Amino acid sequence: MASIRDVAKKANVAACTVSRVMNGTANVAPETRQKIEDAMKELNYIPNELARGMFRQKSGTVAMLIPSIRHPYFSNLAHCIESKLYEKGYKLMLCSTDGQIEREREYINILKTNIVDGVIMGVSDLEDNEYQQFDKPMIMLDYDAGKKLPIVVSDHEKGGRLAAEKFMESQCRYVIHIGDRELSKVESYKCHTALAHALNAAGIENRFIEIKWNEFDFSGYLEIAKTILEKYPQVDGVMAADIQAAAFLKAALKLGKKIPDDFALVSYDGTYVADVNLVNVTSIIQSADKIGDKTVEILLKLMAGQKLTKRKYLIDVVRKDGETTK
Known part of the structure; x- marks a missing residue:
């Protein structure tokens, strides 16, 4: 495998000049830059991103922690x-904790090195102070970890009201809603x-029923x-999350219930x-595009050392009416 010294020798320049071209830390004559780029292509040189990141104190990588990569949301x-x-020149490192506190803590400890420039926290199993003490730019998703950390979150109160409106229009008399009580702090x-x-x-009449969303496959939910x-x-x-809702739809049809009359x-x-x-x-839609846009926008500001005008960013939700409500 070619090294930076091999590239420098091929282009007939100093190794530090090759480094400056890769890092953009100084002006280099166009003809010199071209010779270096040609040498890199000819030698199939692949820069060591981690080493370059340590040199610049910037890795070009952002980590995102989520509870499970299997969850469609x-x-x-x-x-x-x-x-x-x-699009902004960064790579994403995806870390799935599977809902395990120790796994989340291990990831946090790894991310304290120069391996990433910032963190998007889509999990919330640790104590608030463990997030607040993290010394890199961090943004929370759907969980308020205190005044030091910004949060991007869907307007869930509106989502609940939009769902209630459809149950009223459907003339329901007994509604159950499915969730995970352990996520009540979310x-x-x-x-x-x-x-x-x-x-x-x-x-x-209505009743909340607890089902842990990450413990079953579809047959279990059914x-x-x-x-x-x-x-x-x-x-x-x-009302239930998408996979659970699909299970209830199938179960209701098997029990002979007519949708949406019964x-x-x-x-x-x-x-x-x-x-x-x-x-x-019929679905209450959290816009992944809008949440993603705002999350990246805010994290890039944090990584650039800019001050935020506010801490909590509320993303609108919409209802898409379907064939399962009147």
């Missing part, structure tokens, strides 16, 4: 953020409180959905999963 969001970072839990508040005000609908035969409305369904997140069902599912 997080995989879609990571894809959007990666694309936007790449901002997305506000969709459940807003939904319950609106339904209570309208005199519609069995749970069937069990819940059999236990609560009076249920005529369900049973109304609203999925939350609005990923591709909501579009691959037999019918179009």
Whole structure:
């Protein structure tokens, strides 16, 4: 494998000149730059990004921690953020914690080195002070870790109200909403409180049921959905994340319920999963594009040492009406 010295010898320049061309740290004559670039191509020289990053105190890499790459919302969001970072000249390092605290802490310790320039935190299992003490630019997604750290979050209260409106229009009398109670410290839990508040005000009975979203595959969710609908035969409305919502739709159809006359369904997140069902599912959509745009915009400002005008950035949600509500 060619080294920087091989490139310098081929181009008949000093190794420090090659380094300056790669790092953009000084002006180099166009003809010299061309000779160096030609030598790099001829020798198939691949710069050592980590070594170059240590030299410049900049790696050109951003890390993103998510609970699971299998979750459609997080995989879609990571894809959007990666694309936007790449447009700005940065690479994305994706770290999946699988909901394990120690794994998250191990990643944080690794990221304290010069391996990344900033961190997008899509998990929230540690104590707030562990995030606040991190000495690199960090932005939180969907979790408020205190006044030192900016947060980008969907308007989940609006999402809960939009879902409640469809259950009211569908004349539902008993609605269940599915979530993970351990995530109650996460901002997305506000969709459940807003939904319950609106339904209570309208005199519609409702119940929150805890299902950990990261413990089952689709067949597991389907069995749970069937069990819940059999236990609560009076249920005529369900709000759940996309994969869980798909399981409830299939379970309801197997139990002979007519959609949406006997049973109304609203999925939350609005990923591709909501579009691959037999019918179009009414969905509350979190815009991965808008969240990604704002997240990258704010993180780049932090990495450039700029001050932010505010700390919390609220991203609008929309409802896409489908065939599972009236």
